[in-house]
Amino acid sequence: MELTQVCAAGVEGVDGYPVTVEVSRATPGRGVGRTTMVGLPDVAVRESIDRVTTALFAGGFSHSPSDHLVVNLAPADRRKEGPAFDLAIALGLLATVPENGVRLPASCLFAAELALDGSLRPVRGVLAMAQAAREAGCTRIMVAPEDADEAALMEDIIVHAPENLRQAVLWLQNGLAKAPRVARRDLDEGAPADHLDLSDVRGQDQAKRALTIAAAGGHNLLFIGPPGSGKTMLARRLPGILPPLSHEQALEVTRIHSVAGLHDGRRGLHRQRPFRAPHHSVSAVGLVGGGSTPRPGEVSLAHHGVIFLDELPEFPRRVLEHLRQPLEDGQLTISRAAGRLRFPSRCMLVAAMNPCPCGYLGHPVRACVDSADAIHRYRAHISGPLLDRIDCHLEVPAQPPEQVHAARPGPSSEEVRAQVRAARQGMLDRQGCANGDLVGRALQRHASPDQAGRELLHQAINELGLSHRAHDRILRVSRTIADLERSPSISIDHVSEAIGYRLLDRSSL
Numbered sequence: 001m002e003l004t005q006v007c008a009a010g011v012e013g014v015d016g017y018p019v020t021v022e023v024s025r026a027t028p029g030r031g032v033g034r035t036t037m038v039g040l041p042d043v044a045v046r047e048s049i050d051r052v053t054t055a056l057f058a059g060g061f062s063h064s065p066s067d068h069l070v071v072n073l074a075p076a077d078r079r080k081e082g083p084a085f086d087l088a089i090a091l092g093l094l095a096t097v098p099e100n101g102v103r104l105p106a107s108c109l110f111a112a113e114l115a116l117d118g119s120l121r122p123v124r125g126v127l128a129m130a131q132a133a134r135e136a137g138c139t140r141i142m143v144a145p146e147d148a149d150e151a152a153l154m155e156d157i158i159v160h161a162p163e164n165l166r167q168a169v170l171w172l173q174n175g176l177a178k179a180p181r182v183a184r185r186d187l188d189e190g191a192p193a194d195h196l197d198l199s200d201v202r203g204q205d206q207a208k209r210a211l212t213i214a215a216a217g218g219h220n221l222l223f224i225g226p227p228g229s230g231k232t233m234l235a236r237r238l239p240g241i242l243p244p245l246s247h248e249q250a251l252e253v254t255r256i257h258s259v260a261g262l263h264d265g266r267r268g269l270h271r272q273r274p275f276r277a278p279h280h281s282v283s284a285v286g287l288v289g290g291g292s293t294p295r296p297g298e299v300s301l302a303h304h305g306v307i308f309l310d311e312l313p314e315f316p317r318r319v320l321e322h323l324r325q326p327l328e329d330g331q332l333t334i335s336r337a338a339g340r341l342r343f344p345s346r347c348m349l350v351a352a353m354n355p356c357p358c359g360y361l362g363h364p365v366r367a368c369v370d371s372a373d374a375i376h377r378y379r380a381h382i383s384g385p386l387l388d389r390i391d392c393h394l395e396v397p398a399q400p401p402e403q404v405h406a407a408r409p410g411p412s413s414e415e416v417r418a419q420v421r422a423a424r425q426g427m428l429d430r431q432g433c434a435n436g437d438l439v440g441r442a443l444q445r446h447a448s449p450d451q452a453g454r455e456l457l458h459q460a461i462n463e464l465g466l467s468h469r470a471h472d473r474i475l476r477v478s479r480t481i482a483d484l485e486r487s488p489s490i491s492i493d494h495v496s497e498a499i500g501y502r503l504l505d506r507s508s509l
């Protein structure tokens with residue numbers, strides 16, 4: 001009996017983990033052979049045997065149909081899913097026949113699907129797998145050509161990307177040290193195609209100011225206003241003013257999008273902060289992730305970026321409630337029999353809504369036609385705890401047309417981005433994170449207002465009946481307002497402006 005072992009990788013949550021593919025071949029001498037696959041494979045993995053044997057045949061490799069094959073994917077207690085084990089299984093099968101001369105180095109991990117003609121196909125989560133390879137002590141990874149640039153983002157790993165199984169076998173027969181390797185390319189994603197400029201929005205200076213503060217500190221934001229006042233327009237201009245991603249953050253974002261099958265491996269690193277705008281028909285699993293084969297949801301796809309919920313009350317309340325934990329903790333954890341899955345979700349929540357179902361409550365000219373009851377039901381879609389997690393809620397009022405035309409365009413996205421970037425850098429230099437992520441002792445240490453500021457805050461907390469969470473959020477926003485002015489201390493003016501962004505706490509509008 002011949003036995004071989006090949007390194008491969010699975011993905012759980014957004015993390016890769018090493019899998020050893022063991023193949024044993026026994027020749028019973030007579031009868032028809034059978035293939036058994038063990039180690040918690042899903043349907044796609046079980047179907048792998050058919051793809052692999054056809055690909056072997058297409059590659060001109062001999063196959064003994066009377067042999068008994070056992071393919072084991074270890075560790076056996078974790079579910080294996082998807083077609084990414086194809087290449088490792090095919091090479092394992094070939095290596096059990098010594099005449100094939102296939103040497104499988106333990107230092108190389110194999111991750112690709114096989115097409116029936118033997119060519120290598122891309123798979124989800126290659127960056128996570130390359131990371132798993134490095135953590136498992138591998139120095140090489142073999143992937144499909146479409147995945148080569150993505151795998152090469154991982155430092156200290158040599159990437160090989162053969163076109164097909166024949167070429168892979170040839171390279172292994174001659175030794176991988178001599179095989180072609182993929183050079184890392186510093187791909188530039190360029191500016192987003194739909195670059196929208198903040199100067200397109202006329203007037204609405206207070207909303208623009210809040211957008212700037214939220215972008216600088218990474219705070220959550222809710223715009224409330226009548227139809228056509230510019231809420232959606234403003235929110236869509238947020239990506240253009242956000243500070244750049246660090247290299248580590250860009251790697252994390254790329255990894256998550258790749259696991260979700262949304263990253264084109266040839267695009268290199270995901271350098272733009274994500275901006276996700278799910279429709280209100282999104283399911284709870286679609287929004288926060290999970291499911292029977294857990295995948296990242298919209299909040300994870302928005303990690304280090306923005307999740308924008310336009311028309312917030314249109315989202316079912318029970319779906320919105322799922323946002324509470326990931327918004328608070330910056331990650332969603334799902335417990336499984338074989339451990340916990342982690343889905344990072346450190347993102348800004350930006351939302352927009354009308355003040356009432358007809359949209360015109362508080363409008364200077366048009367009358368609202370809704371009953372108090374209808375307004376109440378509309379608002380009830382957004383629970384208190386969810387609202388409590390939103391740092392700034394403010395009105396985006398209707399502007400008369402003559403006012404819109406007379407208004408100056410205001411600063412461009414580029415000018416605002418420079419301001420935001422400087423403020424964010426100051427935060428990182430001081431405390432290593434954005435103000436929106438300040439917690440516990442670090443929050444106390446870096447975001448304590450002066451005496452007058454403290455008194456004003458206490459007064460507001462008492463008068464408005466605000467929670468401790470709201471208190472902390474006001475402090476964080478005050479810190480960002482001070483940072484935008486490069487002020488080391490937080491004054492009463494900074495605190496007062498931050499309290500001003502608590503519209504729904506201050507009025508019944």
Ligand SMILES: Nc1ncnc2c1ncn2[C@@H]1O[C@H](COP(=O)(O)OP(=O)(O)OP(=O)(O)O)[C@@H](O)[C@H]1O
Binds near residue numbers: 226230
């Ligand atoms: N301040 C503004 N400056 C320039 N154009 C504006 C402004 N506000 C609104 N508009 C114009 O009105 C259109 C509608 O704006 P937008 O979609 O942002 O409204 P909204 O507040 O999201 O409304 P709704 O509540 O109906 O979703 C924009 O596409 C734009 O053409």
Ligand SMILES: [Mg+2]
Binds near residue numbers: 231232310311352
């Ligand atoms: Mg809108």
